[in-house]
Amino acid sequence: MITAGFGFRGAATVQSLRDALAEAAGDRAPQAIAAPADKCDAPAFAAFAAELGLPVTPVPAEALEQPETLTHSLRVQAKRGTGSVAEAAALVAAGPGARLLAARSVSPDHMATCALAESPET
Numbered sequence: 650m651i652t653a654g655f656g657f658r659g660a661a662t663v664q665s666l667r668d669a670l671a672e673a674a675g676d677r678a679p680q681a682i683a684a685p686a687d688k689c690d691a692p693a694f695a696a697f698a699a700e701l702g703l704p705v706t707p708v709p710a711e712a713l714e715q716p717e718t719l720t721h722s723l724r725v726q727a728k729r730g731t732g733s734v735a736e737a738a739a740l741v742a743a744g745p746g747a748r749l750l751a752a753r754s755v756s757p758d759h760m761a762t763c764a765l766a767e768s769p770e771t
Contacts (some may be wrong), residue, residue: 650752650768652706653679654739656725657688661760666697669735669763672754679765682741683708685734706742716740719752739766 651690653670686692686707691753698705713740714737721732740755743766753764 650681650743650770651677651679652681652683652739652743652747653668653766654686654708654712654735654737654742654753654764654766655688655694655761656734656738657684657691657761659691659695660757661691661714661756663693663697663700665756665758666670666693666756666763668756669754669761671734672685672756673763673765677750677765681706681742683738685710685729685738706738708738708739712741713737714766718741719749721734729746733764735762736766737766739764742766743768745769 664756681704683706689707694737718732718736730761733753740747746769747766
């Protein structure tokens with residue numbers, strides 16, 4: 650199973666999230682999406698999730714700190730304890746043994762990031 654993890658700023662729009670997913674996914678279709686638990690109720694993310702109709706995994710803040718990410722943003726590391734929120738969210742939500750399909754992608758407006766992780770049973 651492929652899970653799309655998201656990181657985004659408060660000013661992100663549904664279009665920001667769509668664009669980040671399109672950049673990350675290419676022709677792959679995720680079966681689930683994930684984001685930090687404290688961001689899952691953000692209006693843009695909630696609307697985006699409803700539009701996709703996919704299951705959403707809220708990832709607790711402490712879980713974001715655990716996986717090794719390909720991207721290492723110092724700003725994000727200082728704020729969230731991980732090099733990439735999108736990559737960490739995807740890995741945690743995809744489960745033990747998951748692997749990133751690529752480093753995170755950034756929306757053209759720089760408001761959202763998305764990364765895909767694949768569960769080992771896929």
